[in-house]
Amino acid sequence: xxxxxxxxxxxxxxxxxxxxxxxxxxxxxxxxxxxxxxxxxxxxxxxxxxxxxxxxxxxxxxxxxxxxxxxxxxxxxxxxxxxxxxxxxxxxxxxxxxxxxxxxxxxxxxxxxxxxxxxxxxxxxx
Numbered sequence: 001x002x003x004x005x006x007x008x009x010x011x012x013x014x015x016x017x018x019x020x021x022x023x024x025x026x027x028x029x030x031x032x033x034x035x036x037x038x039x040x041x042x043x044x045x046x047x048x049x050x051x052x053x054x055x056x057x058x059x060x061x062x063x064x065x066x067x068x069x070x071x072x073x074x075x076x077x078x079x080x081x082x083x084x085x086x087x088x089x090x091x092x093x094x095x096x097x098x099x100x101x102x103x104x105x106x107x108x109x110x111x112x113x114x115x116x117x118x119x120x121x122x123x124x125x126x
Contacts, residue, residue: 009120022098038094
C-alpha cells in the first residue's frame with residue numbers, strides 16, 4: 001500500500017512558477033512509476049508528466065501542453081516526486097494529483113496507476 005500526499009499548490013499570476021511536491025509512504029519507492037495528472041471542473045483527468053527510474057536510467061514523459069514549461073523530478077531517497085511548473089498559464093488551473101504505479105516505465109493513462117493522492121489546487125490568474 002502506498003499513500004501519497006501533495007503540497008505546494010496555490011494562487012499565482014500568469015507567467016510565474018510553482019513547485020508541487022508529493023510525499024510517498026511505503027517501500028520500494030524507486031521501483032514505482034510516478035505521475036502527475038490534473039483535473040479542471042467539468043473536464044476529464046489529464047496526464048501532465050510521468051517519471052520512472054533512477055539517475056543511472058531515468059525516464060520522463062510530458063503532455064505536449066506542458067513540454068518546455070514543466071519538469072518532473074524525484075528523490076528516491078526521500079520518497080518524493082516534484083513538479084516544477086514555470087511560465088504558468090490560466091489554462092493550467094486545475095487540481096493536480098500525484099499517482100504511483102507499481103511497474104516499469106512511464107505511463108500516461110490514469111487507469112495505469114494504482115495509487116492516488118487527494119490533490120492540490122493550482123489557480124493561475126490572468
